[in-house]
Each structure stands twice: as C-alpha cells, then as structure tokens.
Amino acid sequence: MKIxxxxxxxxxxxxxxxxxxxxxxxEAVCRELQCLGGDVLACAEDxxxxxxxxxxxxxxxxxxxxxxxxxxALERQGSLAVNSASGIRNCRRxxxxxxxxxxxxxxxxxxxxxxxxxxxxxPSLDFPYWVKRGDSHAMVKEDVCFVACREDAExxxxxxxxxxxxxxxxxxxxxxxxVKFYGVAGTGFFYWFYPSSCSHSKFGLEAINGEAEGxxxxxxxxxxxxxxxxxxxxxxxxxxxxIVGKDGQxxxxxxxxxxxxxxxxxxxxxxxxxxxYGQALKKWQDG
Numbered sequence: 001m002k003i004x005x006x007x008x009x010x011x012x013x014x015x016x017x018x019x020x021x022x023x024x025x026x027e028a029v030c031r032e033l034q035c036l037g038g039d040v041l042a043c044a045e046d047x048x049x050x051x052x053x054x055x056x057x058x059x060x061x062x063x064x065x066x067x068x069x070x071x072x073a074l075e076r077q078g079s080l081a082v083n084s085a086s087g088i089r090n091c092r093r094x095x096x097x098x099x100x101x102x103x104x105x106x107x108x109x110x111x112x113x114x115x116x117x118x119x120x121x122x123p124s125l126d127f128p129y130w131v132k133r134g135d136s137h138a139m140v141k142e143d144v145c146f147v148a149c150r151e152d153a154e155x156x157x158x159x160x161x162x163x164x165x166x167x168x169x170x171x172x173x174x175x176x177x178x179v180k181f182y183g184v185a186g187t188g189f190f191y192w193f194y195p196s197s198c199s200h201s202k203f204g205l206e207a208i209n210g211e212a213e214g215x216x217x218x219x220x221x222x223x224x225x226x227x228x229x230x231x232x233x234x235x236x237x238x239x240x241x242x243i244v245g246k247d248g249q250x251x252x253x254x255x256x257x258x259x260x261x262x263x264x265x266x267x268x269x270x271x272x273x274x275x276x277y278g279q280a281l282k283k284w285q286d287g
Contacts, residue, residue: 002037002038002039003037003038003039003056003057003277003280003281003284004038004039004041004055004056004057005033005038005039005040005041005055005057005058005059005276005280006040006041006042006043006048006053006054006055006057006058006059006060007026007029007030007033007040007041007042007043007058007059007060008042008043008044008045008048008058008059008060008061008062008067008071009022009023009026009042009043009044009045009060009061010022010023010026010045010060010061010062010063010258011044011045011046011062011063011064011067013139014045014061014063014064014137014139015260016138016139016140016141018260018262021260021262022061022259022260024260024262024265025258025259025260025261025262025265025268025269025272026042026060026061028265028266028268028269029059029269029272029273029276030042031269032269032270032272032273032274033059033273033276033277035273036273036274036277037277037281038057038273038276038277038280041053041055045060045061045062045063045064045067046064046067048060048062048067048070048071049062049064049066049067049069049070050066051070053074054074054077054079055074055079056078056079056080056280056283056284057079057080057082057276057279057280057283058071058074058079058080058081058082059081059082059276060258061257061258062088063088063136063137063257068085068088068089069085071084071085071088072085072086080279080280080283082236082237082272082275082276082279083234083235083236083237083238083257083258084234084235086234087233087234087235087236087257088257090233090234090235091137091233091235091255091256091257092134092135092136092137093132093133093134093135093136093137093169094112094134094135094167094169096233096255097110097112097134097169098112099232099233100229100232100252100255103232105225105228105229105232105252106225106249106250106251106252107171107251107252107253108171108172108173108174108243108251108253109125109171109172110169110170110171110172111123111124111125111169111170112134112167112168112169112170113134113157113167113168113169113170114166114167115160115161115165115166115167115168119157119158119161120157120160120161120168122150122153122154122157123153123170125170125172126172127147127148127149127150127153128146128147128148128173129146129147129153129170129171129172129173130144130145130146130147130170130171130172130173130253131144131145131147131153131156131157131160131168131169131170132144132145132168132169132170132171133160133165133167133168133169134165134166134167134168134169135165135166135167137256142156142159143165146173146208171253173208174243174245174251174253175209175243175245175246176209176215176243176244176245176246177194177209177212177213177214177215177243177244178194178195178196178206178209178212178241178242178243179192179193179194179212179217179222179241179242179243179244179250180192180193180194180195180239180240180241181222181226181239181240181241181242182238182239182259182261182264182268183223183226183227183230183238183239184236184237184238184268184271184272184275185227185230185231185235185236185237185238186236186275187271187274187275188271189267189268189271190222190223190226190227191261191263191264191267191268192219192222193263194212194214195241196209196210196211196212197211197212209243215244215245215246215248216248217244217248217250218248218250221250222242222250225242225250225252226238226240226242226252226255229252229255230255233255233257235257236275237257237258237272238255238256238257238258238259239255239256239258239259239260239261240252240253240254240255240256240259241253241254
C-alpha cells in the first residue's frame with residue numbers, strides 16, 4: 001500500500017554549519033519511507049509555511065514559527081506529525097528549561113532572564129556559566145556563549161538586547177565529559193559518542209570541556225533519561241548533549257528536535273522511517 005506522506009526539510013538558517021548533514025538525514029528518511037511503501041512528497045520549510053499542503057502524515061524538520069504554525073494547523077485537522085508542532089516549540093530554550101526543571105529532568109542549575117525596560121537583570125549564578133538565547137534554537141555562534149566574568153556576561157546580554165532577543169537562559173557550567181546523543185523514542189534506537197574524539201561540532205564550543213576522559217557511566221541510564229526527556233518535551237526524533245560528571249552523574253545541557261544524526265545516519269534513517277511508516281499505516285487503516 002502506497003501511503004501519501006509530506007516531508008518538510010529544514011531551512012538553512014536553522015542549520016548553522018550543518019546544512020549538508022541536516023539535508024542528508026532528511027533525504028535518507030525519505031528514501032527509506034519510499035522503500036517501505038510511502039508515497040513521499042518533499043518540500044522546503046519556507047514553501048511549506050506558505051502553502052496549502054495537506055495530508056494524513058507529515059514528517060520533517062521545520063523550525064520557523066510560520067512553518068510550525070502550519071504544522072499545528074494540520075494536526076488540528078487530524079494529520080499525524082513527526083515531530084509534532086508542540087514538541088518542536090518545546091525545544092525553544094526558555095520553554096525547554098521550564099519543562100526540564102518542573103519535571104525534574106537532570107540538567108544544570110538554570111535561570112531564565114526576561115528583558116525589562118533598561119535591559120536584562122544579571123543572573124545570580126556563580127561564574128563561569130553559559131548564556132543562551134531563550135526564544136529559539138541557536139542560529140549563530142553568538143546565541144550560545146560561555147562567560148567567565150561579569151563584564152563578559154554584560155556584553156552578551158547587551159548584544160542579545162541589541163538584536164531584539166528578549167529572553168535568555170543561563171546554565172551553570174558543568175565540568176566533565178561532554179557526550180552527544182541521538183534517539184528515536186519508541187524504537188529502541190539510541191546512539192552516543194564523544195564529540196571531542198571526532199571533531200563533530202557546530203560552533204566549536206565543545207572545546208570548553210576539553211577532551212573526554214572516558215569517565216564511566218551507565219549507557220542504559222543515559223538512554224532512559226533521554227527518552228524521558230523526549231517524552232516530557234513531546235518528541236519522537238531527538239538529539240542533544242549531556243555532561244558526565246566525575247561521579248558518573250548525567251545531566252542534559254542541550255536537547256533538540258530532529259538533529260543531523262551524522263555519525264549514525266543510515267541506522268537512524270531506518271528507525272525514523274520505520275516509526276513514521278508504522279504510525280502512518282495505523283492511521284490510514286483506522287481511516
């Protein structure tokens with residue numbers, strides 16, 4: 001049975017330094033879905049945002065507010081969406097932080113700053129810490145900054161204000177091994193690695209934690225923690241970063257909807273496509 005499906009690729013501005021990798025995983029999933037029996041129509045994020053495309057199954061990587069609103073409208077009409085509009089929105093830094101804290105997902109000590117008249121109020125966390133734009137994902141290097149002193153923090157927050165970024169998230173810096181992970185909830189697929197060992201980087205910020213020491217940790221516990229975080233956010237296809245402390249404690253420092261899966265693309269594409277097709281087939285059969 002050929003099941004009609006609409007795939008939405010990610011706009012280049014939401015793929016800083018990873019345009020090719022993001023395109024590659026999207027194209028790989030489209031191919032796998034075609035092999036399974038999907039009749040896939042692919043479109044670009046901006047095209048989707050202003051279109052009248054419809055369908056029972058929509059999958060892909062949109063992040064713009066316009067495209068996510070369009071996705072939400074299709075869901076209200078009964079479409080299956082992977083990831084959902086709410087899941088994508090929940091990955092915007094301010095909302096993600098609120099959800100992780102309220103659901104006790106292990107993460108750094110954090111503060112949310114909202115710009116008032118006259119600018120941002122300085123956070124109370126001890127230095128060093130990270131200052132991240134709160135209203136969106138990072139789109140340029142300056143959206144995520146490591147600061148070691150008040151002067152640096154004031155400069156970052158002033159830059160946010162100048163650029164019209166009205167909220168910021170401040171995360172305590174955690175020493176330890178930086179671990180990157182990818183998962184597809186409900187499939188058993190999970191992959192982790194040390195980015196320091198393979199020069200996998202978006203903005204080069206991984207260098208702050210340095211080379212991984214290989215601190216022992218429970219990989220199954222990491223997978224369970226990440227799957228729970230995905231459930232809290234409402235995601236199926238996810239990825240992110242965590243820090244493994246000297247004591248083996250795992251804390252998530254970043255979480256994203258539908259990342260590039262570059263080191264494990266083929267296996268991830270099969271798992272993502274299998275999940276989408278299975279859900280689409282069920283929906284199609286149910287009418």
